[in-house]
Amino acid sequence: MKTNRFLIIIFLSFLLVHSTWAQTKITKKQTTIKPEAETKENLETTKRETPDQYQIRLLMENDAFGGFSDRYYTNGARLEFHMSAGESNPTRRVFSYWNDLFLTPNEKTKYLQGFAVGQEFYTPTNITKADVSYGDRPYSSRGYFTNSLTTFNEDTSITTELELGMIGPSVGGKSAQINFHNFIGSPTPQGWDTQIPDSYSVALKTDIRKFYHRFFGTQYNVNLGNIQTDVSFGLIFRFGNVDKTPGPGSSVLQPGSPILHEDGKGYWYFYVNPGGTLQAYNATIQGQMGTDKAYKSQNRSSAFSNWDSFLNNPTPDVGERELQYRILSEDNGRNTLQRYILFNEFLVNGTNNPYNIGLNYLLFNNIFNGAEEIERTTRIFLLSNLAAQWDQIPDNAKALAVYSIFRPEGGKLPPIIRYYSYEILSQFILDPKQRETLLQLLREEIEYRDEKTYIADLKRAVGFVRAGFVSVSNAGFLFGLHYNYQTIDFQAAKGLPQQHQWVGFQLGKVF
Template sequence: MKVLHFLSFFGLIASLSLEAAPKKENRKPNLIKPSETSQTSIENSFPKPKDQYQIRLIMENDAFGGFSDQYYTNGSRLEFNMKAGESNPTRRVLGYWNDLFITPTQSTKYLQGFSLGQEFYTPTNIEKADVSYGDRPYASRAYFGNSLTTATEDTSITTELELGMIGPSVGGKSAQMNFHNFIGSPTPQGWDTQIPNSYSGALRTDVRKFYHRFFGTQYNLNLGNIQADASFGLIFRFGNVDKTPGPGSSALQPGPPILHEDGTGYWYFYVNPGGTFQFYNATIQGLMGSDKSYKTQNRNTAFSNWDNYLNNPTQEAGEREIQYRALAEDNGKNSLQRYILFNEFLVNGTSNPYNIGLNYLLFNNIFNGAEDIEKSTRLFLLNNLAEQWDQIPDNARALAIYSIFRPEGGKLPPQIRLYSYEVLSQFILDPKQREVLLQLLRNEIEFRDEKTYVADLKRAVGFIKVGFVSVSNAGFLFGVHYNYQTIDFQSGKGLPQQHQWLGFQLGKVF
């Protein structure tokens, strides 16, 4: 009605103007027809829809919920999204792929996105300089992504092309050490063993379809040289929402950006159970074709195949091999049990003359992954060492001082590890066997120093996500999510078989 009133008023003014205007001879005819004038006026009265711009931040960490610091320990992602017109290059490239999952209509929306993301992974016990037996290796990954989201009133398809890298150049070591120092958590010691540098490329697609405003399904496909997997999940939700798929949640599966109509907000709680089938994961298995990685579950130490090394297949040698294996298989949680075994087998009943101070350092350097020593334990060991200082040889003094005051965040130097082997080997074997063992230990140092610890992949992984999402009428996004997941690698005995973390997301549509 307002438009009609406006047009009537405009027509009245125009007619009065024409009547008041002086007549001129030979005046050129008006080339614009009345119908065209009316059509132009109508078009001008309806402004074109504004281009949509938005920003979104996702952050998640197992420390947010006070959970154990292990496995997938931190992830973050920053996105910028905007409307994608027909001539948009991203829409032209990725639109064909998205159209395989949806039938576009005149109301279909297209959003182009740019993103920066990073992910950090750590083993169960971050206080060890070596990765524990059968544990997840250290890994850090960062990427830049370009995405296209195709969305209808009940379906969204988000496809992203990623370019990035994995390895020390990502800066996971310094980032986590600084964060832990800031919050007062233990300093991670084993980042020097992380998956080596390599460039990455990936294509991932997220499909969400809602059959009812309270029920939908989710499919996710990852293809690339860092990760290849497929997942499926159900989404149950409750709240003030229609069939709009809404934004994704986790930085690992970000899904669509903020899907929002101006002046129309929504909120809901959701439960998202599902599973993932893994084909390949470089943050667990190491890089394709790498000659610097070996399986933590199957790695051979200098104490494996004891009979073959010494050519002495006696019952006594077989029992000794079993004891050494039990000592070497550190899973990050059994330090006390193995130290008792070490003390009974390699200290008591032998010619080892040292007290607990030096013997504990020998055990820690050789069998316990060079675990970081707490301050109270350091004082106790120093006091114990002082009582025997004059009787300790120079190489034992060097390894003792370095082991107690070792710089944070670095692996044990090969020379200190060799000193530990030399001191211990003097008291457990006869001279001939001692020389054989010492040579094997030297070989192990060279082998260990040039390799990267990796783990075997677990194909099937289950997960459940619970969270809350709110998008206001003005386009403000707030979300919080909890994730529970079974582990994605084949672990050693005694390690946790699940992991959980908390995350949040903030955003705004402009």
């Protein structure tokens, strides 16, 4: 959370300096112009250039708000401050060259300069695993600060923003989500130590909204940067007491324009916004550009590819064993039971393993199941099984069992625990060559994965539907609710959900 405080301090300091600079300039101008020399035209020009509107907006969204499953894009928050931008405003001078390509300025055109800080958190399907899951979305978190310009008239808004931020552990996603889940009584996320590493970000984004009828419009969104590069298009259908004003955006992921409001002219409407996104790059899925600390479970060359070279005697049986080990290793977060049955048939029943389900499940969980957090009822069941044959269990296996059941929450399983698990499991495999090979392969596997971050393949086309309600009162109070449905943005393993849903809200006020 240190990075969040740092960004907020920068945000507030910038506002203070900018406000002081603007007020000094206005005061100086007022003292140098003699009242008797002022014309009506000068007065109107001064009024236009003086900041005459301020507004604040908060957007928040979370899959828990709608009671949906906790996965993929799990939380987003954004706080914005906007004010009128006169002709001498530096942000307007720079960004208006770009914005004016999409909108022809007229006497009704207005300009708002904006500042924002925001955060986004992403998690896999099963947050109870300490390791990454095969073919799932990796953990990642990003935070950012933006400076923007919104150009708008009666039916069109163009918002362009420059974003500076970072992705990685320094953003504070781990502590934020663990604290929030502890507060609401949800399971503690176990895998944040595997998240995408730290990297700084820069991006330029443009959102275009145009209404051809008060109940119908289009939306375009372009992101160019080293965290996300994509383009989106959507249709907006709405119904309510509203003219052709584009109104505010609604999503933290695509915030769009701020509160568009004139004194005494409130409006409200319901809307549906179907559309799609084409992705070129997404660091929250693919990791940093050029990093050597990433791997892909689906398509990398694993240690099991060396099975034949270890045995030096390829046979159909060797190929079958390799396939079984691969299936055991391909944990997608939702196939634990199937893989445990395979583990029991292949590495327990066919050996002289003397342990019952208690210790064997812990070995399976440590080696092949991502060190998944053990639920309270399951923990009691395993303890009962262990107690039944406690005297027959070696001391190193006892220590392993106790640690595995009661290990600390929220972190990786230490490598030494995996090594112990490998040793205890393999010593009961009757075939000495198979035992030697299994140990060597598993050791190579953990050495390969240690200090590396799982990344996923990108899905180029993503579809979405947003729906909600927006109300801006005569006095400039904003209230909005929105629902989001989206197809997944990465290439998922078989059996994982192919969509995600979440709910959000926004509050704001024009001063």
